[in-house]
Structure formats: structure tokens, C-alpha cells
Amino acid sequence: MNEGTVSKGIATLRKSNTKAERISMGGEMFYFKKLTIGMEEELDKIVRDNQDLTLKAPKQPAADASEDALLSYAEELAAYNQNSAKAFRRLTAEIMKYVLLDESDHPLFEADDDVYTLLNNVYAENFFRAYSKFRTGVNAEAGSAAAEARFQK
Numbered sequence: 843m844n845e846g847t848v849s850k851g852i853a854t855l856r857k858s859n860t861k862a863e864r865i866s867m868g869g870e871m872f873y874f875k876k877l878t879i880g881m882e883e884e885l886d887k888i889v890r891d892n893q894d895l896t897l898k899a900p901k902q903p904a905a906d907a908s909e910d911a912l913l914s915y916a917e918e919l920a921a922y923n924q925n926s927a928k929a930f931r932r933l934t935a936e937i938m939k940y941v942l943l944d945e946s947d948h949p950l951f952e953a954d955d956d957v958y959t960l961l962n963n964v965y966a967e968n969f970f971r972a973y974s975k976f977r978t979g980v981n982a983e984a985g986s987a988a989a990e991a992r993f994q995k
Contacts, residue, residue: 862943865975868968873943874976888940892933897925932958934966
């Protein structure tokens, strides 16, 4: 093969990688870029970089705990839930910037776009469900229903 030319297989892979995978979820259409092995590693790095290792669920009090201990636990749990939801939205925004394309198969966001401040909970949830389907090939809701059905036989 001449230098500068590529095999049919490489040309096919390159062409396939330029087409977005389209997934409709909750009335929204999401266009995902197909991920190469290197891109998968970059996505893993994004997840690692956005993890808060200090975020830990509070320890559940004993069954005979005082009312003050239960109230304190409830407050700590509420703060934990709020902080974990915030961390999830930040991670979601960063993943969206990396994997979403527009209708023309071009990046939807610029690297310096502040997606987080504009992201609403409904769009974030629809994106997460579509992203789960994109990554696993299975609808997250259908997958859990199918798993339940298998155990009810």
C-alpha cells in the first residue's frame, strides 16, 4: 500500500466515527459522538477529575438514638443529598460537553462553555438516561424492568 493511502477498513472506521448516534429521551433528541478507545480513556479521566472523594453519606444512627441524634442525622443527610446532586450535575455538564454533537455531527459545546449554570434538572435527567442507553445499549428503565421480570419467574 502506498504511503498516504489507507485500507478500506480504516476508511470505514473513520467514516463510521464521524456519524453521531441519535437517542431520543423525554422529548429531547441527543446526538452522541462515537467513542474511540482513546476517547473512552478521556471520558474516564473526566469522571475521575469530577469525583469528590470527601463526599460520604452520614452514618445512620442506632435504632435507640436520641431525638437530637436523629435530627442531626437528618440534617447531615439532607446536606449530603444536596452536595451529591450538585456533584452529579457538574459531572453531567462535563460529560455533555465531551460527548454531545449537533444535528450536523459537530461538537454541540465549546470547551469553555459554562453548561453547568444553564443546565436544568429535567434536561440533566433526560441526558443521563440517554447517555446510559448510549453507553450500555440498553434503556436504563427497560433494563431494570427486564431484570425484575427474570427474577419473578
